[in-house]
Amino acid sequence: MKIRLMLVIVMGLMGANCIAQEYEIGQKNKEFTVKELTVRVGDKMTFTNQDPFFHNIYSLSENQSFDLGSYPKGNQRSVVAEKPGTLKVECAIHPNMQMIIHVEE
Amino acid sequence: MCINNASAIIFLAVYVSGINLEVLASEPSxxxxxxxxxxxxTAPELNPREAAIAELGKQLFFDPRLSIDNTMSCATCHQPDKGWSDGEATPLDRYGKRIERATPGLLNLQAHTVFMWDGRVDSLVDQVALPITSPREMNMDLDKLVVRLRSVPSYQSAFSGVYPDGVTARNVQHAIAEFEKTLVSxxxxxxxxxxxxxxxxxxxxxxxxxxxxxxxxxxxxxxxxxxxxxxxxxxxxxxxxxxxxxxxxxxxxxxxxxxxxxxxxxxxxxxxxxxxxxxxxxxxxxxxxxxxxxxxxxxxxxxxxxxxxxxxxxxxxxxxxxxxxxxxxxxxxxx
CATH class of the missing domain: 1.10.760.10 (Cytochrome c-like domain)
Structure with missing residues (x-):
């Protein structure tokens, strides 16, 4: 009985460690609300436009490039970290909007 | 595998991505x-050294010796009475052919963080070199420009008065940029x-x-x-x-x-x-x-x-x- 209980706890802890995280990042006043972030492969980053004009999300980083397009206030776009490395994430419309995401295994 | 399971667990939460959460149209700006x-x-408050650099930059800005054949200065296209632009739809290059993009005005550059119509530089000091070296504009090699300016006693003295290393290409660019920053509405x-x-x-x-x-x-x-x-x-x-x-x-x-x-x-x-x-x-x-x-x-x-x-x-x-x-x-x- 004890062994079975231990097994359930250990499996539960392993499961908790394996759950991919989701990170919320705002786009407010032409800045990202988070400037630097460390995530793991599989984690999801969701960007929410809080400004009354369009923003865009893209990265031309070597280890993962994407263009999530442009979207107005209140809308969101998400991307999943695919590979370890460093992502420079920017808004194409407003080039001063930049953030760094460190992706770990 | 774990991540796949986790993805399934958070799928619903993530699925809201892309849904418009707020109605904007009626919001006042x-x-x-x-x-x-x-x-x-506003115009920057300059200490004596900064004022001397801006004054030096002004001389350089209006000096046609910054072009290869002494025919063109920065002010040829950036004219003070035209908002530091030129009044042309697009300017003529040194060969009489139209350049594809208009000459931008230079006022209030302090509010700008990117320069040129395509934002190819994010530093005003770097920007200054572009029209000076452009073959269709001033067409001047920066090393040759330094040699030329070092041969002018007034420049030699003015540069050495504000820059420890005297006349250098970077200092030419910096002085002109500092002058341009004083151009405010x-x-x-x-x-x-x-x-x-x-x-x-x-x-x-x-x-x-x-x-x-x-x-x-x-x-x-x-x-x-x-x-x-x-x-x-x-x-x-x-x-x-x-x-x-x-x-x-x-x-x-x-x-x-x-x-x-x-x-x-x-x-x-x-x-x-x-x-x-x-x-x-x-x-x-x-x-x-x-x-x-x-x-x-x-x-x-x-x-x-x-x-x-x-x-x-x-x-x-x-x-x-x-x-x-x-x-x-x-x-x-x-x-």
Whole structure:
């Protein structure tokens, strides 16, 4: 009985460690609300436009490039970290909007 | 495997991505509050060394010896009485051929964080070298320029007075950039009104400001933000047929992201009355024709900025917007 209980706890802890995280990042006043972030492969980053004009999300980083397009206030776009490395994430419309995401295994 | 399971668990939460969470259309713009325009670009307060550098930069700016054949200075295209632009739709190069993009004005560059129509540089010091070395413009090799300026005793003395390493290419660029930073708009009807003088703008100009900031009308503040009337951003206004071969794709050439095809830097609007013609290609002769262009909703629709929509305004409102833009003209402009 004890062994079975231990097994359930250990499996539960392993499961908790394996759950991919989701990170919320705002786009407010032409800045990202988070400037630097460390995530793991599989984690999801969701960007929410809080400004009354369009923003865009893209990265031309070597280890993962994407263009999530442009979207107005209140809308969101998400991307999943695919590979370890460093992502420079920017808004194409407003080039001063930049953030760094460190992706770990 | 674990991650796949986790993805399934959070799927519903993530699935809300892309759903419009707020209705925007009826929201008044935060920029409608005139106090947010109060923080404006002002002339930097210079210590004696900085003032000497700016003065040196001014001499260099007006000196044709910065071009290969001593025929062209920075001021050839950036003329003080034209908002530091040239009044041309697009300028002639040194061979008499039209350059594809208009000469931008130089006022209030402190409000800018990117330079050139395509934002290819983010430092004013770096920008200075571009027209000096451009084969179609001043066509000057920077090493040769240093040799030339070192042979001029007044420059030698002026440089060594403010820079420990004397005449260098970087110092030439820095001095000109420091001079350009002193080029700021002065007081205007708008700045007086923002400061609290109710009489400084007339009713038509005040209506123009309302339209300028109204998301349902002019919505100019989607791109022209306080304090410098620019978002330091890039927008395709439908001026370029991006489908055409050899089209000027603007910012896209620097950052190959779809929304940037045919996108160009948002100019500031202070003293905009002085810098006609308008747009990156100089295709609008007057502020009225700029408004007509916005009312029409652009020349080409492919890839147009999502912030750019045809203006639903009357002729009277159009004139009010133009009157407001003219209220941004400095009283000491051109002097």
């Amino acid at each position: 935060e920029f409608a509050d005139r106090s947010v325009w109060r923080s404006s670009v 002065g007081d205007s009807d708008f700045s007086d009104w923002v400061a609290g003088n109710e009489q400084a703008m007339n009713d038509q100009q005040k209506l123009g400001f309302e339209l300028f900031t109204d998301p349902q009308k002019g919505n100019c503040v989607a791109c022209h933000h306080p304090p410098g009337f620019t978002d330091n951003g890039f927008h395709n206004l439908g001026l370029v047929n991006v489908q055409q071969d050899n089209a000027d794709l603007g910012r896209y050439n620097i950052r190959p992201v779809a929304v940037l095809k045919g996108a160009f830097r948002t100019p500031g609007l202070k003293d905009i009355e002085l810098t006609a013609p308008y747009f990156h290609d100089g295709s609008a002769d007057t502020l009225e024709s700029v408004m007509d262009y916005y009312i029409e909703g652009g020349r080409h629709q492919s890839g147009v900025s999502p912030d750019f929509k045809p203006l639903d305004i009357t002729q009277q409102e159009k004139q009010a917007l133009v009157a407001f833009l003219k209220a941004l003209t400095s009283r000491d402009a051109g002097r």
